[in-house]
Amino acid sequence: xxxxxxxxxxxxxxxxxxxxxxxxxxxxxxxxxxxxxxxxxxxxxxxxxxxxxxxxxxxxxxxxxxxxxxxxxxxxxxxxxxxxxxxxxxxxxxxxxxxxxxxxxxxxxxxxxxxxxxxxxxxxxxxxxxxxxxxxxxxxxxxxxxxxxxxxxxxxxxxxxxxxxxxxxxxxxxxxxxxxx
Amino acid sequence: xxxxxxxxxxxxxxxxxxxxxxxxxxxxxxxxxxxxxxxxxxxxxxxxxxxxxxxxxxxxxxxxxxxxxxxxxxxxxxxxxxxxxxxxxxxxxxxxxxxxxxxxxxxxxxxxxxxxxxxxxxxxxxxxxxxxxxxxxxxxxxxxxxxxxxxxxxxxxxxxxxxxxxxxxxxxxxxxxxxxx
Numbered sequence: 001x002x003x004x005x006x007x008x009x010x011x012x013x014x015x016x017x018x019x020x021x022x023x024x025x026x027x028x029x030x031x032x033x034x035x036x037x038x039x040x041x042x043x044x045x046x047x048x049x050x051x052x053x054x055x056x057x058x059x060x061x062x063x064x065x066x067x068x069x070x071x072x073x074x075x076x077x078x079x080x081x082x083x084x085x086x087x088x089x090x091x092x093x094x095x096x097x098x099x100x101x102x103x104x105x106x107x108x109x110x111x112x113x114x115x116x117x118x119x120x121x122x123x124x125x126x127x128x129x130x131x132x133x134x135x136x137x138x139x140x141x142x143x144x145x146x147x148x149x150x151x152x153x154x155x156x157x158x159x160x161x162x163x164x165x166x167x168x169x170x171x172x173x174x175x176x177x178x179x180x181x
Numbered sequence: 182x183x184x185x186x187x188x189x190x191x192x193x194x195x196x197x198x199x200x201x202x203x204x205x206x207x208x209x210x211x212x213x214x215x216x217x218x219x220x221x222x223x224x225x226x227x228x229x230x231x232x233x234x235x236x237x238x239x240x241x242x243x244x245x246x247x248x249x250x251x252x253x254x255x256x257x258x259x260x261x262x263x264x265x266x267x268x269x270x271x272x273x274x275x276x277x278x279x280x281x282x283x284x285x286x287x288x289x290x291x292x293x294x295x296x297x298x299x300x301x302x303x304x305x306x307x308x309x310x311x312x313x314x315x316x317x318x319x320x321x322x323x324x325x326x327x328x329x330x331x332x333x334x335x336x337x338x339x340x341x342x343x344x345x346x347x348x349x350x351x352x353x354x355x356x357x358x359x360x361x362x
Contacts (some may be wrong), residue, residue, distance in 0.1 A: 056244070079228040096360065144220070144221035144344075147334070149331050150221075166326060171325075177313050
């Protein structure tokens with residue numbers, strides 16, 4: 001089986017995360033975590049919809065500048081356009097969806113067949129019903145309520161894209177304590 | 182290899198999550214997500230330290246009542262006591278730690294040898310240096326800054342304890358749309 005990382009290495013797969021329904025103040029930290037998780041687990045960019053929040057994007061951009069790589073953040077009011085105009089595989093993460101375990105091979109095959117880019121859609125408190133129709137896959141990381149941050153992390157961790165953190169500060173793993181160079 | 186779920190089934194393994202340094206308002210939603218992730222990915226309880234926040238615990242308890250199982254939340258001001266008096270395996274999740282991939286077998290073996298309960302410690306913005314000393318393992322889910330919510334989810338997902346959601350509402354996985362019974 002061709003690993004996803006092979007496709008990425010060959011310029012085949014680009015992962016965009018779309019975060020729906022961001023709200024000022026209330027969602028600031030959760031949305032920040034969504035952005036940092038997207039970057040740390042190998043996505044290429046995150047698009048925020050809902051309320052525009054430049055501070056949110058700046059705080060993620062700052063981490064990206066410090067820790068390297070080429071991760072992008074941007075705002076787009078019209079989430080519907082982002083989804084409908086996206087030509088790759090669209091995966092919506094929701095606790096109401098089908099189990100990741102049963103759908104993963106299908107998703108991987110769909111990516112490989114062309115190969116095509118991937119859009120990973122995460123909510124917001126209230127995800128419009130239309131999103132469930134526009135997505136190619138509605139995928140549950142367990143059918144229990146938990147967190148879009150967690151769902152995104154587990155999904156990307158299973159997909160294993162190869163992240164690029166070149167040019168940034170490096171953490172040197174330690175048994176105890178902290179080392180940053 | 183004996184799966185963790187076997188130990189759990191035999192009353193061998195109980196997982197407690199300790200969330201350090203909770204702050205009112207600012208951390209409310211991140212801490213809620215930590216609690217929901219702990220429950221959804223099979224931990225038995227979460228202990229919050231930092232500022233006491235009854236609303237936080239009530240919101241997690243409410244989900245636990247609705248969706249089943251026996252997940253517990255509690256507050257403990259003295260986090261040091263929790264860690265020092267804990268007799269099982271203590272794992273601190275931190276981006277400065279050693280990679281999960283290289284340490285996982287060691288952790289699993291340590292659990293199996295007795296078998297003993299597990300304490301999973303997650304930060305807070307500023308984790309006291311002492312925590313790195315008191316933990317048996319300082320483990321990184323990637324050495325990039327991201328999220329304690331994500332780190333907890335990926336760690337528990339790899340450990341695969343068997344969750345108990347008996348007696349609650351059930352989500353029936355759907356290709357499109359929502360079904361809750």
